[in-house]
Amino acid sequence: MKILFAASEAYPLAKTGGLADVAASLPAALKRLRNDVRLILPAYPAAKERIEKPKTVASLELPGVHDTVQLIEGTLPDSSVRTYLVDIPSLFERPGGPYANTDGEDWSDNPARFAAFCRAVVAVAMDRAGLDWRPCLVHGNDWQTGLVAPLLSLEPIRPATIFTIHNLAYQGNYPWHVFNTLNLPGEWWNSEALEFYGNFSFMKGGLMFSDWLTTVSPTYSREIRTAEFGYGMEGVLSKRSDRLLGILNGVDNLTWNPVRDPALVKNYSIRNLKHKVRNKVALLEEFGLPVDREALLFAYVGRLAYQKGVDLILDILPELFDQPVQMVLLGSGDKGYEQRCRDLAAQYPEQFGVFIGYDEGKAHRVEAGADSFIMPSRYEPCGLNQIYSLRYGTVPIVRHTGGLADTVVDATPRAIMTRTATGFVFDDATPASLMGAIQRAITCFSRPPVWWRKLVVAGMETDFSWTVSARDYIALYKDALNDQGITPTDSEQGADAG
Numbered sequence: 001m002k003i004l005f006a007a008s009e010a011y012p013l014a015k016t017g018g019l020a021d022v023a024a025s026l027p028a029a030l031k032r033l034r035n036d037v038r039l040i041l042p043a044y045p046a047a048k049e050r051i052e053k054p055k056t057v058a059s060l061e062l063p064g065v066h067d068t069v070q071l072i073e074g075t076l077p078d079s080s081v082r083t084y085l086v087d088i089p090s091l092f093e094r095p096g097g098p099y100a101n102t103d104g105e106d107w108s109d110n111p112a113r114f115a116a117f118c119r120a121v122v123a124v125a126m127d128r129a130g131l132d133w134r135p136c137l138v139h140g141n142d143w144q145t146g147l148v149a150p151l152l153s154l155e156p157i158r159p160a161t162i163f164t165i166h167n168l169a170y171q172g173n174y175p176w177h178v179f180n181t182l183n184l185p186g187e188w189w190n191s192e193a194l195e196f197y198g199n200f201s202f203m204k205g206g207l208m209f210s211d212w213l214t215t216v217s218p219t220y221s222r223e224i225r226t227a228e229f230g231y232g233m234e235g236v237l238s239k240r241s242d243r244l245l246g247i248l249n250g251v252d253n254l255t256w257n258p259v260r261d262p263a264l265v266k267n268y269s270i271r272n273l274k275h276k277v278r279n280k281v282a283l284l285e286e287f288g289l290p291v292d293r294e295a296l297l298f299a300y301v302g303r304l305a306y307q308k309g310v311d312l313i314l315d316i317l318p319e320l321f322d323q324p325v326q327m328v329l330l331g332s333g334d335k336g337y338e339q340r341c342r343d344l345a346a347q348y349p350e351q352f353g354v355f356i357g358y359d360e361g362k363a364h365r366v367e368a369g370a371d372s373f374i375m376p377s378r379y380e381p382c383g384l385n386q387i388y389s390l391r392y393g394t395v396p397i398v399r400h401t402g403g404l405a406d407t408v409v410d411a412t413p414r415a416i417m418t419r420t421a422t423g424f425v426f427d428d429a430t431p432a433s434l435m436g437a438i439q440r441a442i443t444c445f446s447r448p449p450v451w452w453r454k455l456v457v458a459g460m461e462t463d464f465s466w467t468v469s470a471r472d473y474i475a476l477y478k479d480a481l482n483d484q485g486i487t488p489t490d491s492e493q494g495a496d497a498g
């Protein structure tokens with residue numbers, strides 16, 4: 001199949017979170033299954049620097065965009081997935097992140113930036129960019145690609161469309177006057193189209209117009225049909241529930257693998273778990289904590305955001321630190337949480353090590369060196385860190401929601417006996433409920449080591465490789481093509497799956 005995979009970030013070209021990991025590793029997995037999948041994303045400065053073998057292959061004129069748009073073709077490092085960068089200097093050539101400036105404020109022209117990106121995706125999808133390549137299916141991800149399916153719906157003959165929700169809380173909603181600047185059909189200002197409670201919504205465009213919708217775990221796919229998790233989109237999603245599937249994310253076994261991870265001081269596997277301790281010692285030193293091999297070392301890596309329940313962790317730390325345990329935290333985001341982390345680190349210098357910032361290598365070393373990873377998310381579409389923790393033998397403590405519920409098996413006595421338990425799961429997003437799970441972990445850790453080891457080994461043995469999920473996507477792609485009356489072979493001439 002020829003698939004155009006559109007996303008606003010993909011590791012290592014641009015990354016703010018898990019979407020980047022998925023947008024890199026899913027196309028690579030699809031390619032390994034012999035599909036001609038090509039990735040397309042905006043040409044941020046870092047992406048232009050990091051893409052391999054770049055060459056400008058086409059120029060386009062897009063409605064509402066003053067610059068000539070260039071398409072840079074290259075390959076995604078490590079996977080050789082063919083990648084197009086949409087180069088619009090006035091929109092993407094600037095310092096800061098994909099969505100925000102260096103102070104963390106969203107770019108005010110984000111609607112224009114991502115509307116232009118969507119138009120470029122459509123131009124490539126309709127083979128109007130002179131690439132002589134026509135995908136049978138376009139797979140968009142999150143609100144930044146939300147206009148792709150609506151724009152494609154205007155074409156008499158078009159590829160099939162899939163839209164994946166990675167986080168429903170970020171919707172790209174803007175007022176009428178912004179809609180008015182984007183040269184979109186006036187009839188889309190309609191609750192059956194893009195209008196959403198008096199605004200217009202990129203996300204709603206994706207949800208209403210795509211042939212199929214997916215999200216990144218089965219549990220989240222059910223949760224988002226309810227008011228608690230739907231962020232106002234629950235009605236739309238309930239209506240489209242026959243077209244909504246949850247497919248669990250996988251893990252890139254090359255990037256996240258303790259056996260060969262170059263960021264670690266010592267690689268290890270289930271067979272030589274003793275080397276994990278070397279990573280623990282190095283991690284404690286890296287975070288400036290006294291080395292106590294016996295003390296249970298907890299960790300957190302991730303955005304410091306309300307979604308992640310970081311406040312629950314910070315609330316319980318004083319009580320937790322009454323016990324001989326330590327914790328390291330790597331993250332950035334909400335300035336209030338960042339300050340609370342620094343204050344607590346100053347208060348508990350022997351027990352709490354904090355690094356505020358973004359550091360890929362450190363994230364790997366934390367996964368390898370910690371004993372247990374805490375992830376008390378209020379909602380979690382999939383969550384990758386708990387899966388990385390399982391791979392690295394770092395027992396996760398998670399809230400029973402979204403992908404966390406689908407990936408971690410609670411250590412009930414029975415599950416421990418049957419060697420299926422992989423972590424500790426709790427229900428309520430409250431400090432007390434989190435503390436209860438942490439206490440269970442501490443008790444388990446204090447028993448003869450064989451108990452903890454059972455959890456570690458069961459987690460490391462669980463298979464989260466992409467192959468299974470990629471096959472689910474392929475099955476869905478085939479359904480989508482069937483619905484459209486497209487046979488993949490129609491468009492296979494000139495396919496390049498190699």
Ligand code: ADP
Nearest residue numbers: 017018302303331357358359360363383384385
């Ligand atoms: P989300 O996408 O909601 O942020 P995920 O668990 O799906 O959460 O993915 C988070 C990804 O971002 C992981 O690859 C994680 O290692 C990485 N990450 C988050 N914060 C940091 C940080 N401060 N430094 C390095 N990596 C980070």
Ligand code: GLC
Nearest residue numbers: 018019166216381382383384
């Ligand atoms: C989002 C979600 C996270 C998910 C990631 C990749 O950022 O918050 O749960 O793992 O996307 O799908």
